Amino acid sequence: MNETSTDQRTAGEDSVARTYEVVIVGAGFAGLEAAKRLGRAGVDVLLLDQNNYHQFQPLLYQVATAQIALSTVARPLRSILHRERKHVTIRTARVVAINAAKKTVTTADGVRYRAEILVISSGAEPNFFDTPGAEEHAYPLYSVDDAARLSSALLGALERASANHDHSTNQNFTVAVVGAGPNGVETAGAIAENIRDVVGKYYSHSFASSCAVHLVDMVDTVLPPFSQTSQQYTRNRLEKLGVKVHLGSAVSEVSDTDISLADGTKIDAEIVVWAAGLKASQLLEPAGLTTGRGGRIDVAKDLTAPECQGVYVLGDAANIVDAKDRKLPQLGSVAKQSGRWAAENIRADLTGRPRREFKFVDMGYMAMIGRGQSVAELTPRRYQVQGMPAFLGWLAVHAGLLSGWQQRAAAVVSWARDYLTTSRPHAVIYRPEAYEIARYARTDDSSTV
Known part of the structure; x- marks a missing residue:
């Protein structure tokens, strides 16, 4: 593991545990795909999620209606990423704060992680549209x-x-x-x-x-x-x-x-x-990023946040457009493809190559x-x-x-x-x-x- 700082603790401040090449917030479709691709390429990644499993959201209604077992839609992250374990570190922790400008992430236990490149794929939450009750x-x-x-x-x-x-x-x-x-x-x-x-x-x-x-x-x-x-x-x-x-x-x-x-x-x-309906995680706006429709970030065509260098926003946290500037729906296929594409652009960042604009394959x-x-x-x-x-x-x-x-x-x-x-x-x-x-x-x- 390429750790540029270890166990740096300052009295009265959150600890800075380590600096990683890439820190990914959220192990949904987008975050997991990015972690897989980067881990296989030998990039040192920290993957943070409050759960120790990846959930397959399209089939949740079948769990609720007793058609399939809960274990069918939830698989442990360490099982999914066991081949990438040399390069992907998994931490089960709830993220409470993100500083996009400094590329730091703070978890509920007071530990702060720093990234050279930060990937925010923090998912979404139900949007009740202020409906009473x-x-x-x-x-x-x-x-x-x-x-x-x-x-x-x-x-x-x-x-x-x-x-x-x-x-x-x-x-x-x-x-x-x-x-x-x-x-x-x-x-x-x-x-x-x-x-x-x-x-x-x-x-x-x-x-x-x-x-x-x-x-x-x-x-x-x-x-x-x-x-x-x-x-x-x-x-x-x-x-x-x-x-x-x-x-x-x-x-x-x-x-x-x-x-x-x-x-x-x-x-x-x-x-x-x-x-x-859904809205983006409440972590985004306090992170110093300008939010758009649904509380999501209007990302550039290369999937980066416009205001911050070295920050990618993916999946349900992002408003992503296709080659014709049409906003893509919040679907698992969009999230998975954006995760793979972001991984390739991150590898380009780390090796000094230019990024490529995201091209969605519409199935x-x-x-x-x-x-x-x-x-x-x-x-x-x-x-x-x-x-x-x-x-x-x-x-x-x-x-x-x-x-x-x-x-x-x-x-x-x-x-x-x-x-x-x-x-x-x-x-x-x-x-x-x-x-x-x-x-x-x-x-x-x-x-x-």
Whole structure:
């Protein structure tokens, strides 16, 4: 390890542990790809993340709906980077401050690291858009912890409603999903399928018929990035699954019993899933970087921060444009490609070569609607595929993107079982406190349980 300073401590100041050639904040798609490429090239890297694992965010909704196990989407960082361990140091620590000008990073334990080149890929967090009650009562779905909480809460609310239904109180189990983008559509479809195929099997058909899923968004269509043909197909499939779609009216308030829409509609909801959008980590603005849309950094075409030399911003922390100056969406494919490209530019910086402008390879969009049903629009020409062919393509792409052969094998086995049966062996309580809140929170009718 090329350490230019070790264990330098000054009384009254945060310690400066070491200076590395590259410090990467965040082990998401972008940060992990950059660390891999740089480690293989022999560059000394420090990778910082508050978790000791990399999470595969596109499949979190399947963890929440018991289609796959939590271990399928979370793989330890040291397992992923074991071949690069000579050059990549991993520290599990929460970053509390970044100084972009000085290229330093401070962690919650008071240790400060300095970089010759700093990479900020600090990810994002749910954007509740200051909606009253949303942060307190809604369940976001952006991290493994979010998926575990939502999964347990769904089980708790389901158990509570079932018990009350058995006592002839006609208690319904209702879920509202806020946000009709890919994450919201996939989550709503998966929950609706569970109600149709699993609740009736393990509880009762009369109870299942009283359950409902609502999909809500202020925009006037589902899957805004897709074509009108794909949007209409998706809405039709969702409604066939029993999802009640409410578009064109924003959520004005969320409570522990319902959500209110701007048009005056009120929807009863045992569980509210928030898939309405993300904003960049709150670390960015205090770091001395000018933020743009979504609190993200408008990076230069070579992926560097305009104000600071030697600072790269990637993934959900960055607003990245393509060759035609169009802002790219916050997708895993963009993050992975930006991480690889930044690694090559960093190697150019370290060897005195010029950087290259980022060129994104657009493979298109995909979204799962339910068992055997997906939509895909492939390549920049947006070739449209629907139904079973798109479903199989979605499975193949996501299996290939998972990190590790064990995770891929586990996902394929789970998908095969899910397609052939209606069992849910992964329906376990990950977070007992979330289960208890959803199971017993309301006391108005708890005596009937």
